[in-house]
Amino acid sequence: MLTENLTTPESELRDGRSDGRSAGLDRAIANAKRRLLALQNPAGYWVFELEADCTIPAEYILMMHFMAEIDQGLEAKIAHFLRAQAGSDGSYPLFKGGAGDLSCTVKVYYALKLAGDAPDAPHMRRARHWVLRRGGAAKANVFTRIMLAMFQQVPWRAIPFIPVEIMLLPKWFPFHLDKVAYWSRTVMVPLSILCSYRVKARNPRGIDVAELFSTPPNLERDYFSQVKTPLGKAILLLDRCGRLLEPLIPGFVRRKATSQATAWFTARLNGYDGLGAIFTAMVNAYEAMDYLGIPADNAERRIARAAIDGLLVVKADKAYCQPCVSPVWDTGLAVLALQEVDRHDHEQSSRRSTDTALRWLAGKQLRDQPGDWQTQRPGLAGGGWAFQFGNSYYPDVDDTAVVAYAMSQAETPAFAEPIRRAADWIAGMQSRNGGYGAFDADNDHYFLNQIPFADHGALLDPPSADVSARCIMLLGRLDGAHPEYSATIARCVAYLRAEQEADGSWFGRWGTNYLYGTWSVLLGFAEAGVSANDASVRRAVAWLKSKQRADGGWGESNISYHAPNSRGEFDTSTAFHTALAVLALLAADETGAPEVAAGVGYLLNTQQADGGWQDDCFNAPGFPKFFYLKYHGYDKYFPLWALARYRNRQHGLARAR
Incomplete structure (x- = not known):
């Protein structure tokens, strides 16, 4: 919980001003952007280390x-x-x-x-x-x-x-x-x-390792x-x-x-x-x-x-x-952060970088290649993106939503067809309950988790709140021009309402954990037209505010997958989780809330001299309770995205729709 005497080094934030003109904020964004751009591969993509246990x-x-x-x-x-x-x-x-x-x-x-x-x-x-x-x-x-x-x-x-x-x-x-x-x-x-x-x-x-057995094998x-x-x-x-x-x-x-x-x-x-x-x-x-x-x-x-x-x-x-690599995911998210920055900065060099990235991504779209998903959705035309450099049989629903969303914000005619193909493919991959899995549709034969081989409990790919939220984030953005997605969005919103925890949070299947899930859904709800005054949104906002730490940040350990009562809590704040919380609160029209200002202050306080941040924790599950990951890019683009969106909201720059 935020303490009343918390301050930040930025006088504008300390005094409650919300005009977004803090020189320190501008400087922090510029430094973070410079560092992120310096890490871009000349081909256009970003790929950061993906560390497992x-x-x-x-x-x-x-x-x-x-x-x-x-x-x-x-x-x-x-x-x-x-x-x-x-x-x-x-x-x-x-x-x-x-x-x-x-x-x-x-x-x-x-x-x-x-x-x-x-x-x-x-x-x-x-x-x-x-x-x-x-x-x-x-x-x-x-x-x-x-x-x-x-x-x-x-x-x-x-x-x-x-x-x-x-x-x-x-x-x-x-x-x-x-x-x-x-x-x-x-x-x-x-x-x-x-x-x-x-x-x-x-x-x-x-x-041999005979010495590791209590009883002879x-x-x-x-x-x-x-x-x-x-x-x-x-x-x-x-x-x-x-x-x-x-x-x-x-x-x-x-x-x-x-x-x-x-x-x-x-x-x-x-x-x-x-x-x-x-x-x-x-x-x-x-x-x-x-x-x-x-x-x-x-x-x-x-x-x-x-x-x-x-x-x-x-x-x-x-x-x-590494267990795999994540160039499409890293590139899509890095582009979203830079697009948010450029909504204010309008720098040609940065625009060229994001355009190069989006064109690289366009070349990675999986269209006519065979895929296992076709057995689940016969006749559905391809249009997705994989998580990795190449994985033609297995496009990733989550990555597809992020990449197509970034393309839609570019407002470039050349991306119209890739966006449409992606949106149609996503709409066709919806499961019966209204939600979305990461790679498969209706992959919910839960009894199979009882077979002896499945002691890790991750044999299946059932729908999850975070992936589902990303899907309506894209489809909601396109809904005005494509009303054919309206029914799909409505079913997904109903699924997400049913998935909300009693305390107002959402479970995070692919990122740690309830902070990630809640961030995902609030951004999806905002694009899908769910009012910031909606009861489910207000419960989520109250939960987020209740989890803020005394230093203004947020943090959550993977322990919350093993002990749900610890959800949203950690012994330290992280730049990644703080950025998620700030973005989530901004999506719920909480721009002027002191918790948002304090979260921004935490990010300004913890930024390093090179413009980046340093989180040591693992920040995502591969399989909850069994296998965890550290995305080394999360502490580079998420804080930049949050700071830039905060500045833009302070300036009154609306989301591009």
């Missing part, structure tokens, strides 16, 4: 040993990075400041041991004791146990039954690839080959202790029956299924961007290609490995691997 760099080391393709210099740099991320108790968290995670710690321990760290080294001893106090590696999650099975550290009965024959199941069957999320499909298909044939890691140094009888619900236990029984019956599967059936799985993932290898353009799917595909006998000098196999290596961030003394 330590599972991804650990898995890169594990992949090198699985394949016996070990780059010792790179391995040493990744190991150096991993050691520095350990908590004081030796464990590894899923996000900075979080509690230790068993599966992450097991993977890092194994990776470091493969890299040559001695088990009796202090950091290894602390990690091992921490793992054993929590039941040992047998209690790790499914993905970790699959890795351990391939390295021959646990028996194959320790993992779920993942037969390649899933490729042959009819669509009416309770499980089908079309019923799970895009990331699940791209991970599972090559993985089903590895698991069906029980492929063994080469592990050339013969490194072959004697362990409780690998699925996490299955608690009656439905989960019933499915687990079927899983075990399937494994018992596996020897009865005719050889020709397995060969046919393997052929279909191979054809499926090789069709989606996606060149230098990789299968699904996500690390785990890319590694599974690369290892499956090796098992299938595709030679090392095969062009597709070499490109598949190059795609994985393209995710590395290598510095002088350390390295880590």
Whole structure:
């Protein structure tokens, strides 16, 4: 809660003036804009590091040993990075400041041991004791146990039954690839080959981690202790029956299924961007290609490995691997921030930068390429954008809304067709309940989250408030000229009203967390024509104001995904969350509120000499409760966007509609 005596260094803000002419505010915006423009690639895009927890760099080391393709210099740099991320108790968290995670710690321990760290080294001893106090590696999650099975550290009965024959199941069957999320499909298909044939890691140094088990792995009888619900236990029984019956599967059936799985993932290898353009799917595909006998000098196999290596961030003394890259998302959001600045500044050099960025984005629109979404929406014409440089089978609804919105603000005739195609595609991807998923429509077969493979609870891509809000942000902007979107918008607004939490906030599926979700919806509501006096908006405003910290900022930890009562709260403010809160309040016509002025003051106070801000926290989930991310661009363009919009509202510059 904002304290009454909070002040900012800007006299105009301190005295309550709202004419927006603060020289300090102008200077802060100019410095932040200069820094953001300096980070633009000459081709027109922005792409910032996308950091995940330590599972991804650990898995890169594990992949090198699985394949016996070990780059010792790179391995040493990744190991150096991993050691520095350990908590004081030796464990590894899923996000900075979080509690230790068993599966992450097991993977890092194994990776470091493969890299040559001695088990009796202090950091290894602390990690091992921490793992054993929590039941040992047998209690790790499914993905970790699959890795351990391939390295021959646990028996194959320790993992779920993942037969390649899933490729042959009819669509009416309770499980089908079309019923799970895009990331699940791209991970599972090559993985089903590895698991069906029980492929063994080469592990050339013969490194084991027997010391991480409380009970010898072959004697362990409780690998699925996490299955608690009656439905989960019933499915687990079927899983075990399937494994018992596996020897009865005719050889020709397995060969046919393997052929279909191979054809499926090789069709989606996606060149230098990789299968699904996500690390785990890319590694599974690369290892499956090796098992299938595709030679090392095969062009597709070499490109598949190059795609994985393209995710590395290598510095002088350390390295880590990203889960994917985010150029389309970063570029769309950076353009929105600069457009807000230029509504006041009218600088030709900056306009040229945003125009170059938008033209680069226009060239990335996915129009006639095949996509998995077409099985859900036959006949719907393509028009989306991927999240990454290339991911033709999987355009991203959220990215598409942001990019098309930025194009609509440019008011350039050349963008009219890309905008229309994007809006039509988004309208056609609406789910039955009125909301939007990130990649799929009606991907809400929730019972599948009970299968043993899905212990991460993220097998599906159901609608979420944040993505849905971005969709009506675009469609609402276009509604005046395209009334055909009105019914779509109305259904989505109704969905969002139903999703509002009792305290007035909205859940953030793709950004941390309730602050992100509430920001998303209030911006969407403003464009969709929902009045700032609407009861749902007023509840959200009250919630936002109640979460402001004494320093004028806002902050939220990923802990709120695990403990919802902590929503909107953190032990420190961040520039990212403060920017979200300011933007959300401005969308609700709260320009003159003292909370907004104080939030702006926090951003001015914390800006660094180079014009940027520095947030150390992880600011988004990949999968809530399971996998978290840090977008390194969020503390660069969101604060600039918030400061520029505040200045524009103070000047009375209306949103371009």
